[in-house]
Amino acid sequence: MIALDPSFLAVQALSGLSSASSLFITACGLTIVFGVTRIVNFAHGSLYMIGAYTAATLIPRLLEFSFGPTAFWAGILASALIVGVIGVIIEVVLLRRIYGAPELFQLLATFGVVLVVQDLVVQVFGPEDILGPRAPGLRAPVDILGRRFPSYELALIAAGPIVLGLVWLLLRRTRFGVLVRAATQDRDMVASLGVNQALLFTGTLFLGAFLAGLGGALQIPRVSANTGMDLAIIAEAFVVTVVGGMGSVPGAFLAALIIGQLQAFGILIFPKSTLVVVFLLMAVVLAIRPYGLFGRAEVIGGTHAVGIASRKPQPGRPFILLFTVAALAGFPLIADAYLLKVATEILIFALFAFSLQLLIGVGGLVSFGHAAFFGLGAYGAALAVKWFGTSMETALPLGLALAALGAGLIGAFVVRLSGIYLAMMTLAAAQILYAVAFQWVDVTGGDNGIVGVWPSRWASGPVPYYLLTAALTLVAVLLLKRIIDAPFGYALRAARDSEARAEAIGLAIRRHRWLAFIAAGAAAGLAGGLYAFSRGSVDPSLLGISTSVDALTMLLLGGIQTVIGPLVGAGALHALRDWIMPLTPLWRLFLGLSIIAMVLLFPRGLVGTVRDRWEARA
């Protein structure tokens, strides 16, 4: 039994401690920023990545001047300071404008920064991974009970408590620290005491970004700086802050310790996926303590939810429907195969985005992991074809059923949570599924996915498959629309508008929300299944963060306050992508800037903005 060997246990525990240290340093910045600004900064991972790239580029040059530990550690510190300044720029240019915005917009805007940074990093540092230098003086491994252990890891183990101590001193012994702690407890009270909010927030962002940069810079002797670092670390940092309780520094430390050990020893239980163990921990902690280990219930000041409001039924709705059906049915007469393929994809994503609208626009449930259900539908269908040789007619409902089942499971967990915790938990759930699809190679094909998922003969070819997609999408959208207007949809809106009132009139809020997750999951699963057959293959990216963000961007683009917004948004995003992507390699930069611009300039989306103009004129 390998696990009983004490030297192995010791080395595993030590490497767990060193990854805990790295994780804590980064997550500590995230949790401090959240505590003061109440913004969950997606771009925190990007700052971490910039820190790693900067250090990996800067430190070799410093070492050329004077080789020694001083130059190395000065370089680490300088990199962190540079990242701190970048954090200040992000605060002044963007965050400052969205402190009062709904959570969804804050998450999306900071995700826009993630996209921008991804392209900028490649522009500045080049597309190659950069391997950093090893730390002078810490190159030789040390002997731990007869096993070799890298001495740099020991330095990292020390770094965590040192940073914790310094942050503790900063928060306890300085005026800035007092203000940060006060703002974490009650931001409005600090504001009304005449504290310079702008300076406090900017200072906090500097501290947070500095810590992210430090965390990234410290990694360079262990791993090369690469473009995947940002999303990898942000997922883990989210887990640490959520498990620890958002805004709590000691909580983050404890959570990082637990997670570091879980990762080190999780390998013994799930050799291929320590990520699953980590996210399961988060699920368990949130199920028992919905606000994390040291977190407090959010004081809800006014409703933060934005969404669909009642509108008088438009006259002539049957005609609009008739026209839509005719336009969809007649489209193959005028379109070539390429356009039909594009139209098929737009319809699929319209259904995907519309299913998310049921959760966000109607229920006020900001799901940040909607890709989970899309991916489950796609994988469900593809697995049915691959392993059971079923036809498309059977595989599509199976995919839908798998997605509904997944939504039922995930929903049962997350409906106990609210606001930002719900967003984080749905994101985590999607990441678990992503990890499973990625790492369970025997069943899912891993990174390569599953190929050979083709529609039945009667539905193959651009025209028949387009017509099938159009028909199914139309039916599903009409059914969802019916649900939104029915008492069930109204009950969801009631709970979104005022939980206290909804309870007082006897509505079972959690049950309704759970059912909403199942309905939305089923619809997203249908979209996923259709997507799998349209491309003939599935791969883990369907479950990834960027797929979730695609759906959110479509919602935002079309307008969260409108029912048809997501449909328009899906078309607009796809058209933009097909138009811009061939023109520039900087597509993510463009998309990121567009998302930020939409949050700042057109928060009501395309349909909402047009409607407001229209009504203002009438």
Place this chain on the structure above:
Amino acid sequence: MTLLTVTGLHKSFGGVVAARDVSFTVARGEMLAIIGPNGAGKSTVFNMVGGQLGPDRGQVLIDGQDITHASPQARFRGGVGRTFQVAQTFLSMSAAENVQMALISRFRQSRGLWTPARERHRAGAVDLLAQVGMAEAADMPCSALAYGDVKRVELAIALAGQPKLLLMDEPTAGMAPQERAALMDLTASIAASQGIGVLFTEHDMDVVFGHAARVIVLLRGQIIAAGTPDEIRQDPQVRRAYLGDSHALEPSQGTGPA
């Protein structure tokens, strides 16, 4: 006839005892006010009856049924309606839809998936709005109504559940003085005609002495006096509790601003 029976309610937060063996009853059609200086435990007692707080000890019975540990939803089914200190309505819906939603819930149709919500119980909702004088505004979005009107809509929502007991937390907070009397007159007449017991907390002594049939006074979590408004005014202990503010207990002269 006793509707609500509260016996021995006790609640402490850490070392602070917020309610100490509080017992009282409310009869059908009776309006009972809970008053007391700030921090006396009014909200604690009120929230224990309303289900937002669980008591450490004690019992809450409605029509002989124990609802001490019932959820807000179960209390609604048991005949408890309530309004909030800051009016809670569904701002994305029209006034009528707000009341329709309460009726939909009362008839257990909130999981209905087909017939649109706005076509259900419309007449019933407009009737209830008419009772509170808001029929004209039935199709106005709740977010466009003046605060006093929102409070009336909230009352209609509470009445939609056919409550036996109405809990009103500071029903007139945030309203203009003239509106206050009107709202409480309306509440009193509805309570009397439908035999609804009303339990309310209030800071405005004009409202308390003008509308409550009985008053209980809390001080440091304990009931120090209970009786008719006149008895309460004469009570020496109450006068001491309100020391320095005892003019608050005098009947108001005219209808000037309080």
